C-alpha cells in the first residue's frame with residue numbers, strides 16, 4: 001500500500017511518517033513539494049504518486065493570524081482540501097483529513113457530538129469547516145477526524161511554550177475558563193494508522209462508510225490545568241532549571257487575542273470508539289509520555 005502524507009513537518013505529519021510506516025510505503029511531502037496554497041498544482045502531484053491512501057496533515061493552523069489572512073487560510077484549509085478530495089475520489093484512494101472543535105462555538109455544556117450545530121467563532125474555524133464541506137461535497141471514501149488542543153515534540157505548541165517560559169519566569173498567568181482535551185500528536189498519528197488499516201479492511205469487504213469522527217484524548221482540563229500539569233511534570237524531571245513557582249489562573253478577558261476561541265471544546269468520541277474499537281489515552285498519560293521523550297532529548 002502507498003500512503004501519501006501532506007504537511008510532513010507539522011506536529012501530526014511528522015509523527016505520521018513513523019506511525020504509518022508498518023502499513024506500507026509512506027510518501028510524505030512538505031509545503032514545497034505539495035503546496036496547498038496552490039490548489040491547482042495538487043492534482044498532478046497526487047497523480048504522480050498514485051497513492052491508495054492520502055492523509056492530509058497540512059493545514060493553515062495560525063489561529064490568530066488567520067483573522068488577517070482568511071483568504072490564504074481558506075485556500076489551504078478548504079480549496080486545496082476539495083482538490084485533494086477530488087483526486088482521491090478519482091483514484092479510488094482513501095482520504096483521511098483532520099478538522100477541529102473550532103467548528104463549534106463552545107457555548108455547550110455537554111460534549112459535542114459530530115452532528116451538533118456548527119457555528120465557528122473565528123476565521124480559522126470557518127476555513128476548517130469549509131474544508132469539511134468540500135470533502136463531503138466531493139464524495140468518495142473519506143474520513144474526517146476532528147481533534148483538539150494538539151501538542152507534541154515539535155513545532156509551535158502550548159507544551160513547548162510553557163516548558164520554555166517556565167524556565168524564564170517565576171509566575172505564569174494562564175487562561176482557566178477554556179476547557180478542552182489536550183491531545184498528543186503521537187496519539188493522533190498512532191490512532192490514524194489503526195484507522196487507516198481498519199478502513200482499508202472495510203473497503204475491501206465493501207462495508208466502508210465515509211464520515212466525520214471526533215478523535216481526541218480522554219479527560220478534560222483548562223489551559224491553566226494543562227500548564228499546571230506541564231510545570232509539575234517538568235519540575236520533577238528538570239527541577240533545577242524550572243523557575244516558575246506559581247501558575248496563576250486568569251480569565252480569557254484578561255488575555256485578549258485577535259481570534260475568539262470556544263470556551264468549551266470537549267468532543268464526544270463515542271462514534272469513533274464504536275466504529276474503530278481503539279483506546280484513547282487520557283491527556284495526562286499523553287503528556288507524561290511526551291515529556292519523557294522531551295527529557296530524553
Ligand code: NDP
Nearest residue numbers: 007009010011012031035036037058059061098100147150
Ligand atoms: P501544524 O501547524 O503543526 O502543521 C501543519 C503543517 O502544514 C506544517 O507542516 C506546515 O508546513 C504545513 N503547511 C502549512 N501551509 C502549507 C501549505 N501552503 N502547503 C503545504 N503544507 C502547509 O499542525 P498540526 O500538526 O497541529 O495539525 C494537524 C491537523 O490537525 C490540521 O488539520 C489542524 O487543522 C488540525 N488540528 C490542529 C489543532 C492544534 O491544536 N494544532 C487542533 C485541532 C485540529 P511548515 O512545517 O512548513 O510550516
